[in-house]
Amino acid sequence: MNAQIKIINTANGYMALCQDTPEDITPAWFSVDFWREKSAVVGSSKGRYTTWFVAFEHSHWVLRHYWRGGMMEKFSKDAYFYTGLENTRAMGELRLLDALYREQFAVPKPIAANIVRDGLFYRADIIIERVDGAEDLVAKLTKGTMTQAQWHALGATIAQFHRRGVYHADLNAKNILWQPQQTDSAQERFYLIDFDRGELKTPNAKWQKANLDRLLRSFNKEQGKQPTLAFTPANWAALLEGYHAVVPKV
Template sequence: MKFKKIVQGDIAFCDHTPNQIEPNWFNAEFWREKSAITGSSKGRYTTWFVDAGVIDTEQSQWVLRHYYRGGFIAKFSRDLYLFSSLHKTRAVAELSLLDQLYKQGFAVPKPIAANIERSGLFYRADLIIERVAGAEDLVARLSKMSMTESQWQALGETIAEFHNYGVYHADLNAKNILISNDKFHLIDFDRGEIRKVNPQWQQANMSRLLRSFKKELAILPSLNFSEANWQQLHQAYIAKLQN
């Protein structure tokens, strides 16, 4: 992990990130002026997809995400977080975790850089990762077609691989799992961490995932998800899990 001082903050970036990285790369307007915005994903707020080839021909599609608060506290502070240290900021912590997992060969997006902008005792943050080519989230996929038994089993095995390494995902839900061909990637590791392997948090992760499937099924009754699918996933997960 490398760092670059900027006005009122820092940029953290990985070994493979272009060294000439600039603060304006974290601003959607910069990419819009270059006609390099290729799409977006709208959740609580907008995540931008950009063509990084306009600034470096060796780069491909990137994902630009600003950190926003959720829940009750968002009514008072939309995107400000209390600063204690650079490494404890949400963006640098997530970038560092992704960098570790990516180097270990886990199915996560390639991390690019994080931006920390100081404002007194507080900070705002942004993250850039590489977009997983040809991927869509599970809700989008299951709204259009079903998955095979072997695909559900592969998903269960993928999650078990993360858990065997001690990877805790703070928000494991169906929209934070991408599928590209038959390969699954986990995304959005905000507040994630490496923990001592423990069945309690592992089961909590899986319960959260099941609740998310049921929630999406309630929203879209035609979603291609059933109890049988969950059993296919869960049985493969248990078989792969190391106790």
């Protein structure tokens, strides 16, 4: 998993660059203010914190800062204890994305990460390629229904990740993108995004089921917020049917 990523020492940390990353990249690129000055910020996604969309030459990127959650957020919003570059959340996500992208899984193309040291702590940002024309499932299902075949395909997509041993730490409806058919030869596709704290594990029915249970809770939670969200028990059954066509029931 290590061969494709180049590590560059910076004044106060490291940059990690994937293949095809522009050679003139600097740590400044990981600040939204850098892109604002170039009038290159073209949008954002607001969750607990903001993720920024930027346009660079012919590329469209997603810039995301690593923020803390849970109890630790009360002590620091974005500083993590540094125990080595390979143990940082940014490097973990970048390496996992790089491996999966090269294996042609439905994940965004990773671009680069920036890790800034501050004594015993670090802060980090990541840049990935924006999935062209895609929208998250919550946005899609507020506009209308998906067919049984689409739910089946979504289940099969998740199963392919699980069969590879990919553990997604936050599998929820907003971390799944639907990309409509782009060309006559390219079919519609479901992508998984946001692999912070994700990892490769030995496939096991216990954690795989827990991952699916988390996704189901997410659909139900979103439907509680938006009663018109197009999600039914029959939809979930179709998803599971597609899933178990790839990963048989134990």
